[in-house]
Amino acid sequence: MDSLVNENSLGQKLKVIFALAIPAVVENFFQTIIGFVDILFISKLGLIEVTAVGITNAVLQVYFAIFMSLGVAANIYIARYIGAEDSENTRKIAQQSIILAVISGLILGLITLFFARDLLMLLGAEPEVLDAGEIYFKIVAIPSIVISLMFVLSSILRGTGDTKTPMKVSIWINLLNIVLDYVFIFGFYFIPALGLVGAGMATVIARLIGSLLLFYYLSKTKSIHSFRFIDWMPKLDIQKRLLIVGSPAAGERLVMRIGQVLYFGFVIQMGTNTFAAHTIAGNIEVFSYMIGYGLATAATTLVGQLLGAGQTDTAKDYAFLLTILSIGVMSLVGVILYFSGGWIGTFFTKDVEVLRQISIALKIDAFIQPILGAVIVLTGVFQGGGNTKIPMYITAIGIWVIRTGGVYLLGISLNLGIAGIWVAIGLDNLFRAVSLWYKYRRHQWIRKDLFNDKETRAN
Template sequence: MVQTLRADESNNQILKNVFFLAMPAVIENFFQTILGFVDTLFVSKLGLIEVSAVGITNAILAVYFAVFMSIGVAANVLIAKFQGAGNKEKAKDIAQQSIILAIILGMLFGLISFILTEPLLRLMGVENSVLKPATIYFQIVATPSIFISLMFVMGSILRGNGDTKTPMKISIYINLIHIFLDYVFIFGFFFIPALGLEGAAYATVIARILGVIGLSFYLLKYNTIAANPLNWNINKQIQLNLITLGAPAAGERLVMRIGQVLYFGMIVALGTNTFAAHQIAGNIEVFSYMIGYGFATAATTLVSQRLGAGDVHGAKRYANISILSGAVFMTIFGISLFILGEWAAHFFTDDIKVVQQIKLALQIDAFIQPILAVVLILTGVYQAAENTKFPMYSTAIGIWIIRTAGVYLLGLHLGLGIAGVWIAIGLDNIFRAIWLGINYQNGSWLKHKKINESSKGIKSS
């Protein structure tokens, strides 16, 4: 399952290794995105109240996801590092400890969800008409948060071991099952009654349970974890390492969410049509993130393995080729956005004014795509070096200051509307690409690890 990486690899071999890990991750992200569209489509047939209930629940779960994903990032990086160093037993220890942490956090968030459902929903400003259905939906999908946390972490363990195909296959299977169960439970089928919104919730939970079962099977099959969890003991030092490494990664995602709240209100002030156009353009653009995150996943794993082997030069070669490959693919996607933006907009609305705004937003975004690739993949490279603070700082400054101020100045003050909004988004990404790029070029991405090219291992500072 773990790829054997050599110090004397050709650029073609490196490119092959990058694609070997990146493509399954891209496909996995694609199916998850498609599921989101189909899920929303089914629920929309029930009514706007139900759509709002799901939307508010997902907004809260986004915070949960940030925490669970951060543990996954930490597990991926540390496992890949020790695999690169040839220490398979240590990699297995990391895997087991990350599962223990996922179980603890999953149970904690599940308990919070069950006890504090109504306060959490009211905190989100839920309307009274939406409160009851949202409460039912939230409790069903969020109480068993342990399955969400385990899916994130188990998938990351496999990726850290150089296997992105298995998480991809599991994701495809459970997403197809999810879509089928969604239809059956929401609308009813033969002897199964129509459960409406509750049916959508049950379909989600069942799919996650099946995902955990599938991932567990492969973890045991590949001897990635010990077969008997009763023999596992909590290792406080490894738990601390996972939390220390994962916390800034979670912080970066939370910073992004908070930043969105800051500037979304300004976009709303531009008018309902403009806000709708912005949301639709974002839904179309999200497909580009599948590409960026796929190559970022490959970069994190492969760079971690090279650093684990003490090969900084090889790590940089993998990072450079990952960035270049991702930028090329996202540039091609950007060209598609520029040419086909108006055509894609018609799938969402027939309002000509809104369509024209979507087209304008996507044409501006087309030029941002290669820059966004650099940001996403460099973030993965920094994470591979266990330097998760730099990306968090750059996101905080980019989102809270540059993007928010840009939306106000360009969108509202100068009256550029949606064009101003997407130019501001571009300026934010340009800033982060430059920030991360400069520190990558001068070696600051490694400064917390005290690594130099003559070292034979990695010494913790």
């Protein structure tokens, strides 16, 4: 702990930040690249299979939001107790978080077992897609316990300040997933080609191995020490606190997803070319998120540990430095998008009109990048401070009112097309950045009751 937070010079602080952020960036990069490869293999099976995976992933995003919220809560508490050098409560929170991950994974697994087809029907899937999607969905989501454990175990390790182990495990299991994908989808020697079923099996095996590896490394972590049998008994008071802190984080993700559905409906009305251009531009932009989320991971961990150690002023220093750093780095990303976005689009399509619209979108997005950098890191700062509600409320207003309303007004009513869409996205992010900064300056990023005397002990 001391090596992380008792650094005074700018160079030392940057060293601490990069030590935490770079592994998270690398992990995000590999996950994004391997996601593309995964879809590439499945695309060889046909459009029905690609669509089946697409609608399954849309439902899984809700599952991910729930598991991520548990991870956020675990990260917050673990970082605080690490900062306070309270190894006993650190261990208790870790074990109770794992129990909660198992319970939530089992519940969602049972929901998938009995209602998989009904959930996919909500998305309006065609019958042939529905048949394939149901099979794939059941394979990957009935064992949801391995997904929940991946999220929570990684978050616990990050809370201790270890971002390298989740990165290493993520890289290895994703590379394993690619190999298993190829073998199970297309067949290899005595292994028959299993198609979409094989893709699902590969994903589950990789996640299972990942969960086992993360648990092994966590059990060896010095700051947690050995787990105690008595702490594997569910403690409802601790789990209640984890749910209260984590729920707004899940809410924010769900708010984003619902908002995307709302404004995507308006984008579709603008025509196939505009929708395709918007989708491709979004797929290109996603690479810029990797840097921001890496810095946000560092922000959540550092702020949580510093507040746990009672070093509020140092936490503010790191929060400000991380925000400025994110704005600066993502400004450079914006320059790249401005001058090469159109060229990058040629890897996705050769349609001249679509390419023109992609170029317009990414030129506008170039000016959004520094604003987005502030939004992502400040959200991480608020999470480190235990205040997960404010980002959720601000996100709801931003995406439901400003972005969705802006897309309709600018894109459809004023007939600005793709330019109107991305200006609306920029206005949404600007609103969120200003709102989060205002709340931060008013010291509303720290939830002061999170670690009062009554709650400090993880009984």
